[in-house]
Amino acid sequence: MPSQYKIISNKHIPSNNKTRIKTNQYQFNMKSPLLLFLVFLSLDSCINIEGAETPRLKLNQTEINRVTLNCLDKTIDLNQTDITFLIKKINSAKYVGHYKGIVKNSLTIYSNNQDSSNIRLVDNKFKWDKGASHTFQLDLKENYFKDLCNKAVDNEAETEGKLNIENPVRTIARIFNTYNEYQESTDSAENLDSLQQSLKILETSKVSQSDLTLIINVWMYYTVTDFSTVKYTKRVLFAHRDQSIKAVEQRIANREKWETETVAPYSDLSMLLEELKNPE
Secondary structure, three states: OOOOEOOOOOOOOOOOOOOEEEOOOOEEEOOOHHHHHHHHHHOEEEEOOOOOEEEEOOEOHHHEEEEEEEOOOOEEEOOHHHHHHHHHHHHOOEEEEOOOOOOOEEEEEEEOOOOEEEEEEEOOEEEEOOOOOOEEEOOOOOOHHHHHHHHHHHHHHHHHHOOOOOOHHHHHHHHHHHHHHHOOOOOOHHHHHHHHHHHHHHOOOOOOHHHHHHHHHHHHHOOOOOOOHHHHHHHHHHHOHHHHHHHHHHHHHOOOOOOOOOOOOHHHHHHHHHHHHOOO
8 A cells, every 4th residue: 555645543443354344334344364354455444433444544644656636627736725725624524424426526646655545526526446335524614626627627627828928028118109109098908918917927927117107108198098007007006015105206207308297197197196195
């Protein structure tokens, strides 16, 4: 048996040919010592409140190499956070005896020596390949694994839809300068997608003062219909708040010749500066 499974039962069981072990709802006829050994090798056990033996699956995370969630149309490698969370849930699962239901997903657990075990999932209940028909209930909502599968599919679709943007600042400058040159109220769908994704990248990227000045100018003058310029640019500015405060102060001090203190969007810079200094 793979070493990621731990046998915790130390109850003495007679090994004569007529020995019978009775669980809550099952009986196993032990006609040989070998059969008795195999049952205890396959199933962990614990004592329930009535004193009868009930099987339990026990996983040792240090012996587990990886875990995959097998959805209807794809297989997902779970990260270490999800693995740790699920192992705790599996080890503390409640034994519920017989349960009939359609297996919708499954977990495959790979040990360090590449042995594997399959756990069949029926909503928040499971059966495992060495546990025959024994069913356990996890302390999870019924659609937990369905949601996990759907989230993975959505993330994959989002990744496939992303453009290959090597230099987000240059992409933003190109779109912004072209827009200002032609003074139109619309832009191409490709430009809108590129601009949105470039701004998203800058939220977690290292930026310079000149980069933030560009973002401020986009906030001020990129007024394309059906594009949330203010929302996307503010996300970048607030992600780098200390630098952005200096950049806005610098932009206020370096007013363009056509800008006046009483006319938007230049007049709105003081309000933007106040929001950055005093975020809610």
